């Protein structure tokens with residue numbers, strides 16, 4: 314709520330701009346009065362702009378704090394299942410035992426996809442990137458649920474959230490199976506969320522003795538939790554912006570998946586492994602570091618727009634990474650290389666001065682590789698996990714009046730000029 318005003322003087326005219334305080338974090342200055350001033354605000358990259366009010370996630374980048382609905386991320390990742398976290402993101406609190414049972418059951422009921430959707434996959438080349446497939450098939454879900462697509466109807470919004478969270482592992486695993494030329498595996502509803510995803514990824518119909526691995530399942534579930542939400546990041550802002558037009562939620566989530574794909578965002582864990590391939594061996598690390606310092610390349614998996622001391626998700630991820638590597642007895646030179654790179658970067662003044670620390674994607678890439686997940690699936694797994702966050706933000710936006718997102722610009726193009734016929738153009 315506004316309890317005091319900031320004053321801004323533009324061309325001799327004074328504007329009172331309300332200062333609004335949230336429950337945590339920096340207060341904001343409401344600049345709506347600038348509308349009258351003849352100026353726009355200018356903030357490339359939205360570095361100091363809060364376009365929304367939200368109750369879902371709080372980040373203190375300086376302290377390295379991440380809270381979902383008030384709960385610290387490490388407590389959630391170490392004690393709760395991903396679906397409980399998803400419930401909290403959607404509903405505001407962690408579920409009671411009854412609410413948990415009911416929510417998990419609803420998710421189980423919706424894990425299967427319409428059989429017709431299988432045909433979509435056949436339209437893609439076998440070597441298509443699974444993120445390309447995900448953008449297509451998730452958007453296509455809107456063609457399957459016309460009857461529940463009234464975004465002003467709360468029940469429709471709720472069932473859509475359930476469907477999306479339930480079907481993402483199935484679609485993600487299908488995109489992998491398709492690339493391998495293997496048959497799709499139907500979800501098994503006696504398995505939990507992470508077990509089911511791993512089963513649909515790695516089992517085959519011939520595999521009658523498929524065995525679950527508890528360490529891997531728990532690591533997978535933690536990866537889901539650690540990627541579930543991150544307030545107004547690029548993909549979540551994309552989902553909100555698309556949603557602000559009244560677009561259907563499947564299309565909005567497809568837009569979020571597209572935004573996540575980029576290497577500066579969700580594509581970073583895939584880029585980490587590509588970088589390790591490029592470096593090759595530990596001996597080549599110093600030469601690579603020189604390229605980083607001369608700004609030829611970035612050290613992927615390092616740095617964050619918000620966290621400038623450490624990424625709290627990376628801490629949990631590092632512990633999980635150690636557990637998985639130990640449990641699987643992995644001795645992969647690429648993983649050794651990653652650890653050597655981490656050590657050198659953490660001690661190098663270039664990184665220390667710029668507050669560049671490993672982010673969650675540095676370790677998640679390593680864990681996923683150890684589990685046997687192919688690199689091209691890394692960002693898909695991020696998208697799967699982030700779906701609960703995206704749809705929670707979409708629901709939050711729809712639970713109160715909102716305006717279409719329509720930024721302004723600083724125009725620096727040609728001024729008005731006359732049309733010239735093609736034969737007279739020079």
Ligand code: ACO
Pocket residue numbers: 576577578579581605608610611612613614615616617618619667669672673674
């Ligand atoms: N490697 C080398 N230098 C870096 C890196 C990096 N990974 N990240 C930032 N820097 C440098 C910049 O060159 C800049 O140096 P300068 O001040 O000498 O010019 C300084 O650190 C500040 O960096 P910015 O680009 O201003 O930081 P910004 O907040 O805009 O970027 C970002 C954050 C995009 C995440 C960046 O750190 C990056 O590209 N990292 C690698 C990609 C990555 O891991 N992305 C995943 C993010 S986490 C997620 O999406 C879940």
